[in-house]
Each structure stands twice: as C-alpha cells, then as structure tokens.
Amino acid sequence: MKKILSTLLSFAFFISLYSAEILFWEKGKNFCEILLPAKPDPRENEAAELLKKSFPAMGSGKFSKSEGNKGVRIHIGNTPAGKKMIAAAGRIDPDGFVIDAPDSKNLVIAGGSPLGTLFGVMEFLERYAGVMWVWPGKYGTVIPRKESFSAVVKYQREEPAFRIRQLGVDPSMAHFFRFAIRNTDDERAQYSHNINKTMPPKLWEKHPEYFNMLNGVRRKPVKMKRQACTSNPAVIKIFIEGAARYFKRFPRRESFSVAQSDGGHFCECPQCRALDVPGVPGVTDRYFTFANQVADGIAKEFPEKFIASLAYGDGTQEPPSKISLRPNVIPCLVIPSMSHPRQSVEKWAAKASNLYAYFHLHGRENPKLYATVFAEYLRFLKKNKVVGICGELHPALPKLNGSYEIDGPRSWIISKLIWNPQQDPGELLKMFCDKFYGPAAKPMLRYYSILEKAWQKLDNVYDFRCDYDNSGFFLYTPGEMKEMVQCVREAEKLAGRDKEIKGRIAALKKLLFPRASYYCFAGLKKDPSPEKVIRAIEEAKKLNPVNPMLYLPAEEAEAVDLAFRKLPAGKFSALMKKTPELDFFDHSGAKYKNFCSNPGFEKQGRSRKVAGADWQKINAAGWSSWIGVYTPGSVTISPAAARSGKRGVLFDGCQAATVNYVIPVSPGERYRVTAWFKGKGGHISANFKDKAKKWLHKSSFIKSRIANGNGEFEKITMTFSVPLKAASCSLLFGVRDQKKGEKMYLDDVEIIRLGNSVSESK
Numbered sequence: 001m002k003k004i005l006s007t008l009l010s011f012a013f014f015i016s017l018y019s020a021e022i023l024f025w026e027k028g029k030n031f032c033e034i035l036l037p038a039k040p041d042p043r044e045n046e047a048a049e050l051l052k053k054s055f056p057a058m059g060s061g062k063f064s065k066s067e068g069n070k071g072v073r074i075h076i077g078n079t080p081a082g083k084k085m086i087a088a089a090g091r092i093d094p095d096g097f098v099i100d101a102p103d104s105k106n107l108v109i110a111g112g113s114p115l116g117t118l119f120g121v122m123e124f125l126e127r128y129a130g131v132m133w134v135w136p137g138k139y140g141t142v143i144p145r146k147e148s149f150s151a152v153v154k155y156q157r158e159e160p161a162f163r164i165r166q167l168g169v170d171p172s173m174a175h176f177f178r179f180a181i182r183n184t185d186d187e188r189a190q191y192s193h194n195i196n197k198t199m200p201p202k203l204w205e206k207h208p209e210y211f212n213m214l215n216g217v218r219r220k221p222v223k224m225k226r227q228a229c230t231s232n233p234a235v236i237k238i239f240i241e242g243a244a245r246y247f248k249r250f251p252r253r254e255s256f257s258v259a260q261s262d263g264g265h266f267c268e269c270p271q272c273r274a275l276d277v278p279g280v281p282g283v284t285d286r287y288f289t290f291a292n293q294v295a296d297g298i299a300k301e302f303p304e305k306f307i308a309s310l311a312y313g314d315g316t317q318e319p320p321s322k323i324s325l326r327p328n329v330i331p332c333l334v335i336p337s338m339s340h341p342r343q344s345v346e347k348w349a350a351k352a353s354n355l356y357a358y359f360h361l362h363g364r365e366n367p368k369l370y371a372t373v374f375a376e377y378l379r380f381l382k383k384n385k386v387v388g389i390c391g392e393l394h395p396a397l398p399k400l401n402g403s404y405e406i407d408g409p410r411s412w413i414i415s416k417l418i419w420n421p422q423q424d425p426g427e428l429l430k431m432f433c434d435k436f437y438g439p440a441a442k443p444m445l446r447y448y449s450i451l452e453k454a455w456q457k458l459d460n461v462y463d464f465r466c467d468y469d470n471s472g473f474f475l476y477t478p479g480e481m482k483e484m485v486q487c488v489r490e491a492e493k494l495a496g497r498d499k500e501i502k503g504r505i506a507a508l509k510k511l512l513f514p515r516a517s518y519y520c521f522a523g524l525k526k527d528p529s530p531e532k533v534i535r536a537i538e539e540a541k542k543l544n545p546v547n548p549m550l551y552l553p554a555e556e557a558e559a560v561d562l563a564f565r566k567l568p569a570g571k572f573s574a575l576m577k578k579t580p581e582l583d584f585f586d587h588s589g590a591k592y593k594n595f596c597s598n599p600g601f602e603k604q605g606r607s608r609k610v611a612g613a614d615w616q617k618i619n620a621a622g623w624s625s626w627i628g629v630y631t632p633g634s635v636t637i638s639p640a641a642a643r644s645g646k647r648g649v650l651f652d653g654c655q656a657a658t659v660n661y662v663i664p665v666s667p668g669e670r671y672r673v674t675a676w677f678k679g680k681g682g683h684i685s686a687n688f689k690d691k692a693k694k695w696l697h698k699s700s701f702i703k704s705r706i707a708n709g710n711g712e713f714e715k716i717t718m719t720f721s722v723p724l725k726a727a728s729c730s731l732l733f734g735v736r737d738q739k740k741g742e743k744m745y746l747d748d749v750e751i752i753r754l755g756n757s758v759s760e761s762k
Contacts, residue, residue, distance in 0.1 A: 019154040020101035022072055025060035026148040031071055032063055037078040043114035044077035046175075047121040051076075054125055057143045075108040077117040082110030089157050092116070094188070094252070095178070096159035099124055107153060113252075115186055119178050120158075128153065132435050133176035134412050135395070135404030139503040142435050160419050161378075164189045164254075164356060164388025167418075169395060169411065177415035179393075185252055189388055191308040191332040191356050194257040195226050198242045199235070210235050212267035214630055219265070222614070222629050226261050230290035231271035239290075240297030247302050255306040255330055258294050260287065264315055265630050277322050284311070285320045288329065295326040306330045308356065311348060312337040318344075319351045332356035332390060336465035342380065349384040356388035357381050360465040361414060363395040363402020365515055366472035369451035371413045371425035373461045378421035389418050398690075399697040401471065401724065405507040406515075408448060409436070438501050440491035447487035450480055473551075478519040485516050485543070514544035518551035525556050528563035534579050541581075547668045549584050554702070554719055557670070561586035561719070561754075584670055584755035595663055595751040598622045600645040601637055618659065620647070626732075628656035633738060635659060641745035643676050643713045648747035651679070651735045658685075658734030663751060665722045665729045670754045672719045673704075673731055679744030680709025681735045684718045688726035696726060713747070719754070 024032055032055070034048050051074065052063055075081040085108050089098050094113035097120030101107050109124055111117035125131040128151040132142035166180045166189060180186035201221045203210055208218040212227035228235050243256040266272070266283050275286035287309065295307040305328065311317060312334030325331070331352050336359070338344035348355055378389075395411045396403045404411065409432040416428055429448055433441040454475050455461065476484070488509050495501040517540035524536060540548035549557075564572060564582070569589035576582045583590075597603075598621045605621040615626040618637060625635040633654030641648030649659050665671075665688070673684055684704040688696045704718035722729065731751065735744050 019152045020104045021150060021152045022101055022104050022107055023148075023150040024072060025055070028059060028061050028147070030055065030061040030063055032060075033071065033073050034063055035073055035075045035079050035081075037082075040077065041114035043118045047109070047114075047118040048076050050118070050121055050125070054129065054131055054143065055149075058129060058131075058149065059146045060149065071105060073106050075106065075110070076121065077110055077114060079108075079110070081106070081108045082117070086110050086112070092157070093159040093163055095119060095163065095165075096157070097123065098158075099153065099156040101153035101155075112159075115175075118175060122176065122178070123156070123158065124153075127156075130435065132412075132432075133173065134409070134432075134436060136170055136172045139500055139507060140404065142500075161382055161421055162387060162389045162418055164390060165418050166388070166390045167359075167361065167393040167414075168391075168397075169393050173411075177411065178419050179415065185250070187250075188253055189255045189308065189356065189390070190246070190253060190257040191255060191259065191330070191358070191388075191390055192257060192310065193259050193261050195228050195259075195261050196221075198239055198258075199226070199228055201226075207234070210238070212265060213269040213272075214265060215268070219630060227265055227267060228260075229267045229269055229272060230287060231267070231269070231275060236290065236293045236297070239294045243294060243298045243305075243307065244301060247298070247305050254304075255308040256298075257308045257310075258291050259308065259310040259332070260315065262313075263629075264313070266315055280318075280321050282315050282318055284316045284318055285322050287316050288320050288325060288331070289323055291329050292323065292326045295328045299326075299328055303328075306354070308332055310334060310358070312358075319348045325352050327353045330354045330356055330388075332358050332388075333386075334358045336360055336463065341377070341460070341462035345381065345384050345386070349386075352385060355381075355384070355386045356390050357386045359389070359391040361391060361393045362397065362400050363393075363404075363407045363410075364470075364472040365401045365406075366475060367406050367408055367410075367451055367512065368455060368472055368475060369408070369410050369413075369429075369448055370455045370461070370464060371410075371417065371429060372452060373456065374414065374464065375417045375421050375423070375425045377462055377464075378417055382421060397697075398725065399695065401697065403511055405504075406511040408451075408508070409433075436501075436504065437491060437495075438498060439496060440494040440501055440505060443487040443490035443494065444505075447484050447491070450476075450484055450487070454480060473515075473518050473553075476519070478522045481516050481519040485513065488512060514547065515551060517544040517548060518553065521549075521552050521556045523556075525559040528556075528560040530564075530567070530575050530582075533560055533582070533585075534575070537579060537581050548581060549670075550668050550721060550724070552584075552721060554721075557585065557721075558719055561672075564588065586672065586754050590754075592752040592754070595753060596622075596661060596749045599749045599751075600642075600747060601647045601649060602645045615660070620649075620659075622661060624660045626658050626660060626734075627654060631655035631657075632740070633657055641678075641747060643678070643745070643747035645747075648745050649733070651738065651744040651746070653740045653742055654735055654738045656734075656736050658732040659746065661731045661733075661749070661751070663729050663731065665726055666756070667722050667724045667726055669722045669756050670719065671722070671729075672717065672750075672752045672754055674715055674717045674750045674752075675733050675746060676713045676715055676748045677707040677744060677746055678711075678713045679735070680707065680742070681737060682707035682709075682714075682716060682744055682746065683734060683736075684716055685732045685734070686718070686720055687730045687732065688723060689728045689730070690725045691727040693728075696723065707744075709744075713745070 092112040095116050097111040097116045099109050109120040111120050130144040134140050171181050174181045239258050246256045275289050277285050291307050291309045308330045311331040395407045413428050433445040437444045492505050520536045520539040564585050564587035567588050572587050601620040603621040607619045609616045618625045620637050634652045635657050636650050637647050638650040641650040683706045686702045702720040704716050707714050
C-alpha cells in the first residue's frame with residue numbers, strides 16, 4: 001500500500017492540474033536555479049541560455065543555487081523531473097511540451113524532444129513574462145522591465161496542430177516562430193526537388209538511360225531542368241537506396257523526397273508514357289507510380305517513414321486518376337499552383353493518407369496581412385489530412401524587397417496560427433499591437449485592419465502567393481494608403497518617450513512612406529497637366545524626399561511624357577526652374593543619347609558558347625543570346641532581318657529566346673527602350689542585378705507589350721524606373737512560342753536615359 005501511495009504521490013507531483021504561484025525574483029534579486037540533464041542536448045542548453053539572458057534583461061539578478069524559503073528550481077528538459085512529467089503526460093509530439101509547477105518551489109518545462117523543450121521555454125516566457133519576438137536585431141524583441149516577477153503557473157500540455165512546420169525565415173528567428181531551421185536536425189521532412197541530389201550528373205557518362213528522353217533523344221542533365229526516367233527499374237533502385245541512406249543518416253526525419261525538378265520536360269520514352277492515362281493531362285499517375293514503388297522499397301525497413309513528392313504545375317497538379325497511393329506516400333500540394341484552393345485539396349485528400357501543403361508567403365515591397373482568411377484556410381487544411389505546412393516565408397529576403405519591419409505582425413501571426421489555427425486572429429492582432437506598440441496600439445491596430453480589409457477585396461482571398469511577380473501596389477487605393485500613413489503619424493506622436501516603441505514605428509515609417517509615394521501619382525494618366533504633376537511631386541517629396549518618383553507607375557509616367565512633349569519648350573523651361581524634378585519626364589526640347597553602342601547589330605562580334613551557362617556571345621558586338629534549355633529554334637544575325645543597314649536579328653522557330661544587352665544603372669534613373677520587331681510575339685523586358693551581381697527578384701522584372709505581327713516592322717516601347725539596389729540592367733529582346741519555321745526579325749534598338757528621380761539639388 002505504501003508503494004502504491006508513493007507512486008500516486010509521485011504521479012500527482014508531475015501531472016498536477018492545480019496552479020502554483022512562483023516568485024522568481026524580487027527587487028532585482030534572483031531566487032532561481034536552472035537544473036539541466038547530466039548531458040544536456042544543445043537545444044536544452046539553448047533553452048537554459050534563453051532564460052539566463054531574458055531574466056536579467058527584464059530586471060533580475062544572476063541565476064544561482066536556490067537557497068532558503070524563496071529558492072526556485074527550474075527543471076529544463078530531460079532531467080529526472082522532466083522525464084517523469086513527460087512519461088505521465090503520455091505520447092507527445094517531438095515539438096510538443098509540458099509546463100507544470102507542482103509547487104511554488106519547482107517549475108518543470110520538458111518537451112517531446114530537446115527542441116520541444118526549447119519551445120516550452122519560449123511559451124513560458126511569452127505567456128507569463130510578456131516577452132515577444134517579432135524580428136531579429138534592434139527593436140524586434142519586447143522584454144518588459146519588472147522590479148519583481150511572480151506568476152501563477154498552470155499545467156499546460158501542448159502540441160502543434162501541424163507536425164511539420166518548415167518555412168524559410170531568418171534562422172535566428174525560426175525557433176521563435178516555432179519553425180524548423182533548414183538543414184539541421186530540426187527538419188523533420190523532405191518534400192521538394194530531389195532529382196539533382198539523388199542522381200548526380202556523373203551518372204550520365206555511364207547511364208544516359210537513367211535520364212529523361214525528349215524528342216527521341218536522352219537529354220544530358222542541365223541545371224534544375226534535370227528529370228529522371230522514372231519507369232527505369234535502376235532509377236527506382238537508386239531512389240530506394242537513397243531513401244535508406246537518408247533515414248539512417250537522419251533518423252528523426254519522417255520523409256524522403258522523390259520530387260521532380262521545375263520546368264516540366266518529363267521523360268517521353270515508351271515505358272514512361274505507357275503509365276500515363278489517355279485523355280488525362282499531366283503525368284501524375286506515372287509519377288506517383290514511381291513514388292509508390294520507392295515507398296514499397298523502404299516500407300519493411302522503415303515502416304514509420306514516408307516518401308514525399310510535389311503536386312504542382314502542369315505535370316502533377318491533379319491527383320492520380322487510375323492508381324491508388326500507398327499509405328506511406330505523402331503528396332506535397334503547392335497551393336498557389338492548384339486549380340482550386342479548396343476543391344483540389346479535397347480531391348487529393350480522397351486519394352492520400354496524409355498531405356503536406358506548400359505556400360509562397362514572401363514579404364513584398366508593400367505590407368499585407370490576411371490573418372483571418374489564413375486561419376480559416378489552415379483549419380480547412382487540417383480537416384483534409386494536411387499534417388505539414390511547408391514553403392517559403394522569407395519576410396526580409398533582400399531580392400524580394402521585403403522586410404520584417406514593413407511586414408509587421410504577419411510573420412508572427414502566421415507562426416502562431418500554424419502552431420494552433422483555432423486561435424482568434426483578431427485577438428492575436430490586438431495582442432500584438434498592445435504588446436509591441438504600447439500607448440500607440442490604437443492607431444496601429446487601425447493600420448493593420450486596413451491591410452486585412454484590403455486583402456479581403458481580392459477575387460481569390462486564398463491566393464496567399466498573391467501574384468508572385470508583383471510588388472503589391474495594387475492592394476490599396478490612394479485613400480487607404482493615405483489613412484495608413486496617417487495611422488503611423490498618429491502612432492509616432494503617441495509613442496512618447498519610449499525609445500523602443502518609437503524605434504519600431506520609425507523603422508516602419510522609413511520603409512512605408514517612400515512606397516506610399518506611389519499613390520501620390522494616381523490619376524495622372526487621366527490628367528497629366530503640369531499643375532497636377534507638380535502637386536503630385538510635392539506630395540511625394542513629403543513621403544520620399546530624396547527619391548520622390550522612385551515608385552511612380554510606368555503608365556502614369558508615359559502619359560506625362562506624351563503631354564510634356566507637346567508643351568512649348570519655353571513654357572517647360574519656366575516650369576522646370578521651380579520644379580527641377582520635371583526633368584525626369586520626356587519633354588519638349590530634350591536631347592537624349594542612345595546608350596546602345598551597336599543598335600543595328602552592324603558591328604560584328606565573336607560568337608562563342610559561354611562555359612557553364614545557357615547563353616552565348618553572338619556575332620554582334622556587345623550582344624549575347626539565350627535559348628531556353630531543351631527548346632528548339634535558333635537565334636542568328638542575318639541580312640534578311642535588317643530594317644535599316646545590312647543586319648538584324650532573326651529568331652527562327654524559338655519556343656523561348658532572347659538577345660540581351662547590359663547597361664550600368666542607378667536606382668531612380670528612368671529609361672525608355674525602343675526596338676523594331678517584324679513578326680508575332682516580339683517583346684522587351686528588363687531585369688536587374690545588384691552590386692554583387694546577384695539577380696533582384698522577379699517583381700522588378702519589367703515587360704513591354706507584345707508585337708502584333710502584322711507583317712511590317714512595328715515599334716515596341718518600354719519605359720521603366722530603376723528599382724532600389726540595382727546596379728546593372730539586362731535588357732532582353734525576345735520571342736516565345738514560335739512554331740517550327742516561324743520567323744521574327746529585330747533591328748534598330750534605342751536605349752535612352754530620360755532622367756533621374758533623385759533631385760539634382762539633393
């Protein structure tokens with residue numbers, strides 16, 4: 001009986017459901033001792049260090065051994081107390097945790113794994129101490145100052161709604177958002193492109209039959225265009241062996257990927273095509289036959305592991321129509337590419353035992369927020385067998401022009417909802433504003449509510465990708481942006497002397513206000529009068545004094561160009577004396593230089609293939625050409641293509657091809673590019689690189705209209721302003737989707753620098 005009573009008491013000690021009030025420090029004197037396992041895991045050490053840093057930052061003294069009546073022991077992770085508590089709690093997800101205070105002298109925080117323990121410590125600091133992590137670096141963390149700190153700690157057992165939470169964020173923030181840090185033991189799933197890693201190019205030398213056949217020819221591996229011949233038994237064996245090695249090397253991970261590369265170009269050999277279903281578009285049945293075969297090959301040795309593959313694009317967007325999926329196969333649905341955000345998921349859920357969902361949740365130049373809609377959609381996914389949320393968040397990836405500061409609470413709320421989508425998004429937003437902005441919470445709550453309402457006006461509110469190539473200016477009306485600016489100005493006044501809150505608002509203002517200058521120019525297309533343009537410039541200068549026209553829309557600027565070219569030169573000169581920024585536009589009396597040194601392709605150059613690239617120098621000085629990988633057609637310099645002079649460019653039967661010219665640029669400069677095309681589908685586009693020669697994102701990729709192909713040479717024009725961070729511009733003159741034997745000609749290129757949005761007086 002004594003043994004039973006002792007067991008019951010011990011059990012009660014570690015699953016006690018009553019709350020205990022614990023005094024952690026008083027008047028700066030710390031009464032706490034941290035207890036770790038004899039051999040702590042790095043994540044348990046990280047959890048302890050987080051407490052050791054957070055408590056003193058809040059106002060406590062250093063940790064020491066607990067002494068006297070006030071001593072408090074904080075048990076972290078796999079300590080004897082932690083082991084017993086987790087055992088009593090039953091099976092728990094590795095990322096889950098338990099927090100308990102069996103009495104006023106002991107606090108136990110332990111997880112289903114060391115990472116779960118770290119999440120438990122973060123939960124304790126958030127819930128009881130008011131700590132908040134929003135972005136890395138200055139002003140991004142809320143740490144309330146307390147002269148004394150006590151808390152009534154209640155028993156809490158918590159697991160994530162989605163066992164896989166892998167979204168790309170700054171690694172320094174991943175744990176605070178309770179996401180996995182990529183390429184570490186935190187990762188529990190592999191789901192994305194894996195042909196390149198599993199089938200290295202050297203295999204081609206001995207076994208070209210392992211790779212995709214196109215137009216009757218086995219294709220040598222090229223970059224991400226590499227695809228496998230998935231019906232080949234040897235390829236299936238390679239992936240079975242690859243999965244076995246992977247699971248032995250990473251025993252904590254649950255899935256190995258067999259996913260295809262981007263870009264299509266699936267194998268066309270008779271054996272692969274025989275697995276396709278006649279009349280059904282795509283190759284889903286074929287590709288998931290391959291996934292099934294690999295899954296069968298690992299099932300006996302790894303009964304609790306999965307084979308994952310992407311469901312997306314034109315190839316595998318729809319679920320298989322003929323085959324059934326093995327229970328250990330997990331499709332990863334790329335939600336932005338699904339034909340319908342709900343019906344497609346339901347179709348796949350009817351076929352699969354488990355699903356992952358993949359999103360593009362990138363930050364952009366403009367803020368956005370969709371907490372209410374996202375929470376509702378996550379609940380829908382949870383009901384439809386989705387066990388993992390994967391993809392790309394990247395709040396501050398430089399090439400996307402995103403930032404934590406302008407994105408505000410979006411990343412923070414997304415992380416909370418992926419952990420538990422049953423939470424009220426409105427309450428989360430209010431909590432965020434109250435804790436992050438303090439006395440300035442009210443106008444900031446109004447600001448974020450405008451973002452939410454604007455999102456809900458979209459035709460497809462579930463398009464969280466929200467036009468991958470777009471900066472997001474379309475989301476707001478000028479009136480909404482004016483109100484957003486006013487909210488930030490009100491918050492700035494209410495922040496008072498609080499340096500942290502003032503710093504957060506200043507960081508937002510620094511990024512938001514220049515972007516808001518975009519809306520000052522709304523309406524110029526309809527009324528490009530000098531008076532209206534000057535008023536718009538003055539308004540923009542209040543928001544973006546150094547570079548007031550950096551975000552001026554191209555269509556509005558072109559309307560002003562047209563109007564200003566009609567003004568008498570004397571009148572324009574008088575206007576420009578008062579407003580020198582008007583020189584940014586094409587205007588009467590202006591003289592411009594053609595920056596293209598070989599506009600008619602008359603100067604010859606050396607044709608040569610560039611090593612390691614899919615483009616080449618062509619027989620025209622200063623120019624290069626590009627043809628899409630595995631696509632037919634040719635790009636040549638030909639007398640037949642000349643509009644003037646003796647030479648021009650001939651595009652013959654090209655599915656995707658361009659000729660390219662590179663110029664140095666600076667942010668804020670404005671250019672007009674013209675070219676003469678004869679044939680159907682000709683167009684101009686511009687892409688940019690930074691000083692490190694890295695491409696800026698697609699959202700800065702600018703395109704012209706497309707040539708009509710009326711049988712005569714046609715002038716195509718494009719104007720653009722150079723975006724932030726750009727140091728060079730690649731101008732691309734090209735064509736798409738030509739049929740065999742179809743021709744298009746290009747000649748007489750002009751590249752004009754119209755002006756600079758940075759005032760000459762600055």
